[in-house]
Amino acid sequence: MKILITGGSSGLGEAITRRLAQGAGNVVYFTYNSSADKAEKFTADCPNAIAIKCDFKNADDVGSLKEQLATLDIDVLINNAYTGEAIKTYFHKIPSEDFLSGFSQNLIPTIIITQAAINLFRKKKSGKIITVLTSFLVNTPPTGSSVYIANKAYLEQLTKVWATENIKYNITSNSVSPSFMLTDLTKDVDERVIEQMKQDHPLKKLLTTQEAAESVYFLANATSQINGLNIVINSGANIK
Secondary structure, three states: OEEEEOOOOOHHHHHHHHHHHOOOOOEEEEEEOOOHHHHHHHHHHOOOEEEEEOOOOOHHHHHHHHHHHHHHOOOEEEEOOOOOOOOOOOHHHOOHHHHHHHHHHHHHHHHHHHHHHHHHHHHHOOEEEEEEOOHHHOOOOOOOOHHHHHHHHHHHHHHHHHHHHHHHHOEEEEEEEEOOOOOHHHOOOOHHHHHHHHHHOOOOOOOOHHHHHHHHHHHHOOOOOOOOOEEEEOOOOOOO
């Protein structure tokens, strides 16, 4: 199985890439931007993992990745990359331009790459799209997360469109919504806030990236009968 994961060299992306690289016969392409050293070490550790430089803020990089998809001939696309911070400040204090840049740097590249993947999958009559969202969409959103939440909410609705429009071509679209994890994305969150999150957690401990990666691994290997599913990974703190 050939897999492409965006933002796959650090944090949750690294955990997902490593887990998928353990699969017999898998070839895992992963994009990186500023983590060149990590990407190089990664490929040395995992011979079946192949690094691709792609800055989501660079239209030429995104265009190049789009053109490569046909050559890579992937079977699974994992939308994981995110540029920016999960937690910033109160909504009323955020410049409106931050919402525009968040959309431009995260959603537009994801849309471009996913469109290219769907065109490839339709020709092959098979394919899987897995998108990383957040449990903030079902929890009470943390203070300061409005830009991040807005981007993920937009993607959440797109995952449903992809699921309904493409299942007749044996293409599935599913997502995972992990709760708060300690990664580079959340490194600036106040320690007091993190400690409170631990106390409020049903298990009194935060989700790990390795635990979240297992859900992505499951979806990458799941039957096409599983489509339009969002796996919320938060120990049942919000059950619908």
